[in-house]
Amino acid sequence: MSDVTTSHTLVDSRGSACPGPITDLAMAYRRSKVGDVLELWATDSGVKPDVQAWAAKTGNRIVSIDDEPDKIVVVLEIVRR
Amino acid sequence: MALPVAEKYGSEIESKETTSKFSIVMFSGTADKFIPLGVMSQAAAAMGMEVNIFITGFALPAFTKNPPAELPFPAEFAAMAPMLMQGMMAHNVAPWDVMLRQAKELGAHIYACSMMSEVMGLKREDFNDLVDDIVGAATFVQMAEHGETFFI
Numbered sequence: 001m002s003d004v005t006t007s008h009t010l011v012d013s014r015g016s017a018c019p020g021p022i023t024d025l026a027m028a029y030r031r032s033k034v035g036d037v038l039e040l041w042a043t044d045s046g047v048k049p050d051v052q053a054w055a056a057k058t059g060n061r062i063v064s065i066d067d068e069p070d071k072i073v074v075v076l077e078i079v080r081r
Numbered sequence: 082m083a084l085p086v087a088e089k090y091g092s093e094i095e096s097k098e099t100t101s102k103f104s105i106v107m108f109s110g111t112a113d114k115f116i117p118l119g120v121m122s123q124a125a126a127a128m129g130m131e132v133n134i135f136i137t138g139f140a141l142p143a144f145t146k147n148p149p150a151e152l153p154f155p156a157e158f159a160a161m162a163p164m165l166m167q168g169m170m171a172h173n174v175a176p177w178d179v180m181l182r183q184a185k186e187l188g189a190h191i192y193a194c195s196m197m198s199e200v201m202g203l204k205r206e207d208f209n210d211l212v213d214d215i216v217g218a219a220t221f222v223q224m225a226e227h228g229e230t231f232f233i
Contacts, residue, residue: 017175018124026127027186027187054127
């Protein structure tokens, strides 16, 4: 059915200190649905272990974690709400 | 440089618990203790945990409608305090009350100790909107049962 549409949401947490990025992610997660993709941008170095802990805790899937010159980019797929 | 985390966590997805409890008894009244109170509460709430904070003793005045203008640092940290505060500003670290508001937005609750409120002459209407209710210690112990409890 075409009424089930998933979305790709950018969560820009650049410049936000821990635990800001994980909080921004949790806020976006609350508005998400299964199948959605959340893309988190952050500059706080704690975000890499933190998103892995968050995904393990909430039962969601990390698609990728990339170190870009100016930011860390994490892509998550929401598989559990 | 993508990390192969999807494979690592993919197999664990189904078995994970979604909720657990994170309880804090906040007894202190100095700035050095309010910062971790905010950070840990916000982080635990963002992790989807049930967060309950019991404020008592020297922590209570900071949660009233007439809070102290500035929370003091203990004498042993006083020399480091200006450098710490400056660093926090430079790194956009949110003030403790803003972090608690974020935690509450994610479902955290804050309860004032009934006994200490009486001792300090504080009534329900004297507390600010961060405080959900005034409860006794037994109520909080019941809430915290089967979870982790921290004393700050």
